[in-house]
Each structure stands twice: as structure tokens, then as C-alpha cells.
Amino acid sequence: MQSKNDIESLVMHFGEMGSRWGFNRTVGQMLALIVLTEQPLNADQIAASLGVSRGNVSMGIKELQSWRLIRTQSQPGDRKDYFVPNGSIWDLAMQVMIERRKREMDPTLSMLRSHIMQADSDDQSYALSQMQQIHDLLEMFGRWFDDMQKLNPNQLQSLLKLGSSVGKVLDMKDRLFGSKD
Amino acid sequence: MQSKNDIESLVMHFGEMGSRWGFNRTVGQMLALIVLTEQPLNADQIAASLGVSRGNVSMGIKELQSWRLIRTQSQPGDRKDYFVPNGSIWDLAMQVMIERRKREMDPTLSMLRSHIMQADSDDQSYALSQMQQIHDLLEMFGRWFDDMQKLNPNQLQSLLKLGSSVGKVLDMKDRLFGSKD
DNA sequence: TTGTATTTTCAGAAATTTCTGAAAATTCTA
DNA sequence: TAGAATTTTCAGAAATTTCTGAAAATACAA
Numbered sequence: 558m559q560s561k562n563d564i565e566s567l568v569m570h571f572g573e574m575g576s577r578w579g580f581n582r583t584v585g586q587m588l589a590l591i592v593l594t595e596q597p598l599n600a601d602q603i604a605a606s607l608g609v610s611r612g613n614v615s616m617g618i619k620e621l622q623s624w625r626l627i628r629t630q631s632q633p634g635d636r637k638d639y640f641v642p643n644g645s646i647w648d649l650a651m652q653v654m655i656e657r658r659k660r661e662m663d664p665t666l667s668m669l670r671s672h673i674m675q676a677d678s679d680d681q682s683y684a685l686s687q688m689q690q691i692h693d694l695l696e697m698f699g700r701w702f703d704d705m706q707k708l709n710p711n712q713l714q715s716l717l718k719l720g721s722s723v724g725k726v727l728d729m730k731d732r733l734f735g736s737k738d
Numbered sequence: 739m740q741s742k743n744d745i746e747s748l749v750m751h752f753g754e755m756g757s758r759w760g761f762n763r764t765v766g767q768m769l770a771l772i773v774l775t776e777q778p779l780n781a782d783q784i785a786a787s788l789g790v791s792r793g794n795v796s797m798g799i800k801e802l803q804s805w806r807l808i809r810t811q812s813q814p815g816d817r818k819d820y821f822v823p824n825g826s827i828w829d830l831a832m833q834v835m836i837e838r839r840k841r842e843m844d845p846t847l848s849m850l851r852s853h854i855m856q857a858d859s860d861d862q863s864y865a866l867s868q869m870q871q872i873h874d875l876l877e878m879f880g881r882w883f884d885d886m887q888k889l890n891p892n893q894l895q896s897l898l899k900l901g902s903s904v905g906k907v908l909d910m911k912d913r914l915f916g917s918k919d
Numbered sequence: 920t921t922g923t924a925t926t927t928t929c930a931g932a933a934a935t936t937t938c939t940g941a942a943a944a945t946t947c948t949a
Numbered sequence: 950t951a952g953a954a955t956t957t958t959c960a961g962a963a964a965t966t967t968c969t970g971a972a973a974a975t976a977c978a979a
Contacts, residue, residue, distance in 0.1 A: 611926085611927095612926095612929085616928090638925085
């Protein structure tokens with residue numbers, strides 16, 4: 558059975574990467590374990606698999622739920638909570654992006670917004686102009702990201718696969734209908 | 739002079755956000771300070787501004803340079819190194835995305851690749867199929883990201899501003915030329 | 920209700936990351 | 950080349966984050 562070792566090494570890898578993705582080692586390992594295991598797992602099984610304390614698993618579950626990456630699935634005839642991924646791989650990836658946008662961009666955007674609003678209207682300082690540029694860029698990315706979520710998954714996938722040839726399509730559109738910017 | 743306090747509070751904010759963006763507090767503060775200050779700054783000035791040790795600033799500079807976010811600019815008649823942002827706000831944002839992709843996606847992609855290659859060809863395990871899906875998704879995003887960088891900044895900006903109406907443009911293209919997927 | 924199974928909480932311990940500051944290394948000038 | 954200016958390094962200290970495990974809280978069954 559090769560896949561046991563496969564799972565184990567990917568779980569370790571997700572642990573190491575965890576902190577780069579916004580959670581800690583245990584949470585990363587838990588996510589990998591739940592995603593790679595076909596059967597729903599309960600907290601004791603997770604703790605035993607990863608060799609960490611029950612309390613740590615409880616905190617990790619809370620974290621993964623706050624990211625909307627896992628959900629409970631009750632098993633008939635068992636009072637324990639069992640956990641499964643909250644959707645397909647695609648769904649999980651989208652969810653990670655949504656949450657990271659919330660945690661990494663939104664606070665900065667609103668801080669910049671309030672600074673810019675409070676500025677004197679005759680303030681032409683370099684710092685303010687830089688803030689304005691950061692703000693505009695973040696806002697543009699945010700809007701674009703919201704818009705992408707409105708596309709249906711098929712449109713989104715075909716856009717992703719289109720890659721840089723989207724440039725040609727855009728040029729074509731502009732030739733046919735004129736550019737507004 | 740309002741902008742002094744503006745700078746200070748944004749520097750503090752970038753410090754707090756730093757760890758979410760992949761660096762530590764001091765590095766985040768240094769980046770904000772350099773980006774918001776019109777004049778090039780030397781290491782002593784940065785240390786004094788932020789109230790941290792000279793050694794810490796030296797390490798922070800190395801880090802920001804490894805992200806290609808700052809560069810030196812020599813001041814005539816001064817032997818000290820002076821630092822400035824390595825390009826426009828847009829350039830810096832792109833650079834952060836490029837580096838994060840390198841640090842957050844590439845290692846996982848190559849680990850998955852090697853697992854999948856080594857798998858027995860008759861392995862139909864759930865875990866392997868999940869790994870394959872994660873791999874394909876990461877690869878698609880990576881390719882798309884590379885492709886986006888090939889667009890010129892104007893095309894890229896117009897794509898961003900187009901938002902979800904890109905769906906309509908895609909549908910139009912498919913009607914005119916047929917869909918390949 | 921009472922007792923049992925299960926989950927959560929959280930104080931302190933352990934692990935990890937960040938920071939300091941003095942010494943070493945490097946770079947430049949004369 | 951010597952010596953002054955500047956930068957880097959890195960061992961240990963400080964700060965922060967993560968983890969444990971026992972106690973408290975909650976949920977359920979009889």
C-alpha cells in the first residue's frame with residue numbers, strides 16, 4: 558500500500574507550508590489529512606494520526622471551520638463529530654482565496670480609505686499620493702476578484718485556460734466595439 | 739504637517755500586516771517607510787525612525803532585496819547605502835505576487851508532481867486522485883499567472899477593469915469562433 | 920434529574936521566531 | 950598599506966506563537 562506513505566509525506570509538506578498559507582503547522586496537517594482521506598475523520602482519529610493533543614485538534618478544527626474549509630458530517634450510531642472537506646478541491650481553493658483577501662487586503666484597504674478621506678483637500682504630499690495609489694490598486698484587485706466570483710465555474714475555467722491569448726480577445730473586442738478607457 | 743502622523747500609522751499597520759504578507763513586523767514597517775518617503779533612506783535613518791537595532795535593519799534590507807522590493811541608490815558625496823522602492827506601486831505589487839507564488843505554490847506543485855509520477859499506474863486510490871486534482875489546479879493557476887505577466891501593463895489593467903463582463907466577451911468569442919474546450 | 924460521552928477552554932510549558940548589540944568582515948580613502 | 954567608515958553576522962536574549970493536558974462546559978441518553 559503505497560498511498561499510506563504518500564498521504565503521510567503530503568501531510569508533512571502541508572504542515573511545513575501551513576504558515577505560508579496563513580495557518581500553523583498542525584492546521585495545515587489536519588487539512589491535508591482530511592482532504593486526502595476518503596472516510597470522514599473524528600477528532601480522536603486526527604489527534605492519533607498526527608500525534609498531537611486532543612486540545613490542539615479542537616483548536617485546529619475551529620480554525621479550519623472559520624476558513625470554511627471543513628464541515629461536520631454525522632455518522633449514524635456515533636455521537637462523535639466527523640469532519641469532511643467543505644466541497645471540491647476547486648471550492649476549497651476559492652475559499653482560501655476569499656479568506657485571504659479578507660484577512661490580507663480588506664484591513665489595509667479600509668485603513669487607507671480612512672486616511673485618504675481625512676486628508677486635507679490641499680494635501681499634495683508624496684506620502685498621500687503613494688497611499689492613494691496603493692488604495693486604488695487594492696480596490697481594483699478586490700473588485701476584479703468579486704467579479705470573477707460572479708462568473709460561473711465553467712466561464713472561470715475557460716478564462717484561466719485562455720491565458721495570455723485573452724489579450725488578443727480584448728484587442729478584438731476593442732476593435733469591434735471601441736475602448737472605453 | 740499631517741502627513742508625518744499618516745506615515746507613522748501606516749508604517750505601524752504594515753508592521754501588523756507584515757506576517758500575513760510573508761515577512762515580519764520590522765520588514766513590513768521598513769517597506770512602508772521606504773515606499774512612503776520621497777527621499778532615499780539609509781540604514782541608520784531607518785533604524786532611528788523605527789526604533790530598532792542596526793542589525794535588524796541590515797537583515798530586513800536583505801529580506802526586502804530578496805523580494806526585489808527595494809534597491810540601493812547611491813547619494814553623491816556619501817558612502818552610505820540609500821534605499822528606494824524598486825519601481826512603481828504596480829511594480830511592487832506584481833513583485834510580491836511573483837515571490838509569493840514562488841514561495842507558496844511552486845514547492846507544493848513540485849512535491850505533488852513527484853508523488854504522482856512515482857505512483858503505480860494502476861493506483862486508483864482516493865488520495866492519489868485528490869493529489870492529481872490539487873496538482874492540476876495549481877498548475878492551471880501557475881500557467882495563467884505566467885501568461886498574465888506576458889500581457890503588457892495596459893492590457894492587464896484593462897482586463898482587470900473589465901471584471902465579470904469578461905464573461906460576455908468570452909461568450910462572444912465562442913459564438914464567433916467556436917469553443918475549443 | 921443523573922451519569923456518561925464528547926468537546927472546548929485556557930494556564931502554563933515548549934517551540935519557534937525575531938531582535939539586539941558587539942565583534943568580524945568589507946569597502947573605501949588617502 | 951593603514952585606518953576609518955560602513956555593513957554584516959550571529960550567539961544569546963526577548964518576544965511571540967503553538968501546544969499540552971487537565972478541568973470546565975456541553976450534549977445526550979436513560
